[in-house]
Amino acid sequence: MLEIRGLRVDYGLGDQAVRAVHDVDLTLHRGEVLGLAGESGSGKSTLAYGLTRLLPPPGVVAGGQVLHHRTDGPPVDVLALTPAQLRAYRWAETSIVFQGAMNSLNPVHKVSTQLHDVIRAHEPDSTRAGRRARARDLLRLVGISADRLDSYPHQLSGGMRQRVMIAMALALEPQVVIMDEPTTALDVVMQRQILGQLAELRRKLGFAVLFITHDLSLLVEFSDRIAIMYGGRIVEEAPAAQLYGRALHPYTDGLLHSFPALHGPRRELTGIPGSPPDLRAMPTGCAFHPRCPRAFAPCAGELPPLGPPADDDPRRAVACWLHPAGATAPGRPIP
Numbered sequence: 001m002l003e004i005r006g007l008r009v010d011y012g013l014g015d016q017a018v019r020a021v022h023d024v025d026l027t028l029h030r031g032e033v034l035g036l037a038g039e040s041g042s043g044k045s046t047l048a049y050g051l052t053r054l055l056p057p058p059g060v061v062a063g064g065q066v067l068h069h070r071t072d073g074p075p076v077d078v079l080a081l082t083p084a085q086l087r088a089y090r091w092a093e094t095s096i097v098f099q100g101a102m103n104s105l106n107p108v109h110k111v112s113t114q115l116h117d118v119i120r121a122h123e124p125d126s127t128r129a130g131r132r133a134r135a136r137d138l139l140r141l142v143g144i145s146a147d148r149l150d151s152y153p154h155q156l157s158g159g160m161r162q163r164v165m166i167a168m169a170l171a172l173e174p175q176v177v178i179m180d181e182p183t184t185a186l187d188v189v190m191q192r193q194i195l196g197q198l199a200e201l202r203r204k205l206g207f208a209v210l211f212i213t214h215d216l217s218l219l220v221e222f223s224d225r226i227a228i229m230y231g232g233r234i235v236e237e238a239p240a241a242q243l244y245g246r247a248l249h250p251y252t253d254g255l256l257h258s259f260p261a262l263h264g265p266r267r268e269l270t271g272i273p274g275s276p277p278d279l280r281a282m283p284t285g286c287a288f289h290p291r292c293p294r295a296f297a298p299c300a301g302e303l304p305p306l307g308p309p310a311d312d313d314p315r316r317a318v319a320c321w322l323h324p325a326g327a328t329a330p331g332r333p334i335p
């Protein structure tokens with residue numbers, strides 16, 4: 001559905017540039033939930049903004065390709081779209097719910113007005129009555145009663161505002177929805193409720209989700225596959241159950257031991273010592289090696305490529321010298 005190849009994103013230009021996303025290959029399949037996790041600063045939001053071309057300055061996409069495969073017609077080369085094409089593409093084919101989105105509703109407009117604007121911008125021929133009916137349906141879809149249509153954002157709870165944002169993201173029935181920490185500002189009960197509803201909507205409407213959070217327990221519960229990011233690179237990728245059952249990369253293992261398990265045997269909580277790397281002074285070799293409990297000779301020397309480990313599930317990929325078979329097939333698509 002969405003094929004990301006060799007994506008690079010920098011902040012700043014020339015000598016001042018720091019690279020926040022390095023050569024990321026990632027595939028989002030039709031109808032799946034792909035979870036993206038990693039510590040704060042690992043580049044998750046930068047990746048999401050880069051691939052939707054919503055990077056705030058001084059962010060620039062420095063290389064790579066993003067292809068959106070349609071069921072009908074040729075793929076869309078997202079990074080090559082003109083501004084006008086991009087406006088038509090965004091919301092209609094890929095929509096994004098931002099980090100802290102519930103605060104991005106316009107405070108001086110009613111919920112109805114904001115939903116109407118999204119619909120009208122893409123369907124200028126729609127009638128007022130038609131838009132109103134659509135807006136009602138959308139609110140109902142996310143579990144808000146239609147009489148809230150005439151509310152202002154401040155009259156809604158945080159959870160409701162977040163649901164309105166999700167309704168806006170689904171308004172034009174996109175095939176891809178990117179959610180960057182969609183529920184982080186909400187309490188745990190509300191998070192689960194909204195994500196549960198989202199899973200149901202996805203079954204009904206069939207869109208694919210790139211779900212970004214630093215909360216691995218949420219990811220494991222709501223994703224089909226999970227990719228782990230460290231220092232701007234994908235370091236591991238696997239079906240959610242496999243990743244949870246047995247992490248290959250020591251960083252993934254550290255993340256899994258940083259939150260309490262919801263199901264199954266209790267893990268010891270150890271966390272990860274040290275702090276994420278400084279983009280201006282990335283360690284040589286594997287960026288994780290200075291913090292890695294299992295680092296050995298090659299780790300500081302050469303960057304381990306992302307690839308399938310030997311004699312393992314071919315749907316897995318890891319970039320770690322402990323699993324050196326990865327060296328044979330960098331960047332291959334995950335079946």
Ligand code: ATP
Pocket residue numbers: 011020038039040041042043044045046047056057058059099214279
């Ligand atoms: P979080 O979990 O906190 O949301 P993240 O994984 O989304 O983190 P990003 O926000 O993508 O991380 O940041 C990745 C890196 O890019 C960080 O090191 C950050 O300092 C850097 N960065 C982000 N925005 C800018 C900017 N406008 N200018 C310079 N560097 C930036």
Ligand code: MG
Pocket residue numbers: 044045046099180
């Ligand atoms: Mg972020």
